[in-house]
Amino acid sequence: MNRVDLADGHLAYDDLGDTAGGQPVLLLHDGTLDRRVWGPQLTGLPGYRLLVLDARGHGDSATPTLPYQRADDVIALLDHLDLPAAFLVGQSMGGTTALDTALDHPDRVTGLVASGCGTSQQYWRGAFLVDLLHRQFEAAMRRDTAEYVELFLRMWVDGPARRPDEVPGGVRDLCRTMAMSTATRHARPDPVLPGRAADSWERLPGLTVPLLLLTGELDCPDVHEMADRIATAVPHAESLRVLGAGHMLNLERPDVFTAAVLRFLDTVRVG
Template identity: 60%
Template sequence: MNKAPFSDGHLAYDDIGDGPPVVFLHDGTLNRRVWDQQLHAFDGYRVLNVDARGHGESSTPTTEYLRGEDVTVLLDHLGLESAYLVGQAMGGTSALDTALDHPERVAGLVLSGCGTSEQYWQSDFIVGSLQRQMEYAFNQDTDGYIEMFLRMWVDGPRREPHEVDPKVRERCREMAVHTATHHARPNPVMPGKAADTWNRLSDIDVPLLGIVGELECTDVRDMLDRIVSTVPNAKLDVFAGVGHMVNMEDPDRFTAAVRQFLDGLSGRG
């Protein structure tokens, strides 16, 4: 494990390979292990796989910060001017915030299963699930809280738990338990967001690939559609038969799609 220091702690990250740098940014509540099946699948690139603050082996934040700072802290630590960013869910919002606030640091974007950091929830499935999850949190029921996380972001609105690959579900449960037991605080420090994100999307001038599972919740599908339709050089890839955790449920296709996109940008295609 490598460490990149910030004001009140450090970011843990993997540094694998040589070539144009690609930073992988994981989902909220999980950690950088979501990318295990991608780590060694990008020969010719320098893969930088980082735990966000308050996740995995990174420090729990004690002071306010912005989502995109996890990216800029890592790039500054390594002396890198820019990188390709591949973000899933929370990691995608951090990547997008970086592109909006620090466009010179971003060479290209892959966003999987997310909106901007100013996400909004309207579907009965997500709104109801979030309410139940908050009830579990209020009652200090960690098991219930994590199960609702899995129902929302692994199973999704169109599948029951037994219809999901049990290895994917259990791996996500283990990561969520680690976050709950190692980083939960009575008054957690939450990351700040880039300002006015939806109205600034047309300012993004790097290519963007959006990825979404066919079985993803409608809120995320709608938000990602909105991003792709607004960013000037963007396209959307819909993965059949999978939900929110696209890179874990269909790792080979996910890796191939991202590699093809990056190879086109880096001239390796």
């Protein structure tokens, strides 16, 4: 594990793959999880330098105590490594971070893949998510970590269309392990929430960075609606919806996810 020192802590990251000459690809994980989520991709992107970051308040990175923006942490890592730019591959929260970075720092982003997300100004309207988010908030107020994590799994691993026993084997267990780690290591009574890129939806038509959008067929309708909204706003965006998969695309269908990302990276690099 490597680290970047910050004013109020540090960021933890791994530097893997072709560290000698490969173009850098920064992998940005889902909220409540950590960089272990990228295990299936670590051997599937040959020829690239893979930077695998724990966001603040997750994994081995510090719990934030001062206001911050996740996109600024991306830039802090690139500056720390003297990298002028990198590909960004983000899932869920990581996808919103990637989009924020491309909007606020387009010269630092070679291309980006955003999976299962809208911009960081996301919104939730469907009854499935609204109900479970309310129950999760109540669990947090009761300090009921087990219930908090189980509701997270229901929303973002099972989704609205499946029972827990219908999720591919091992995916739920791994996500539970990561979510429990986050909930126990980084919980605090007065959490510091990250800032968001201003006017992100309105600014999308000006996004010039190459963009691939990925969604799972069994993800929440709110996610589908926001991803479609991005695709409509960014004329050059490429979209792929993966049949039979939910929100955790890279774990449920690592073959399809990794192949799509690798093709995108190779196309943008050659182009």
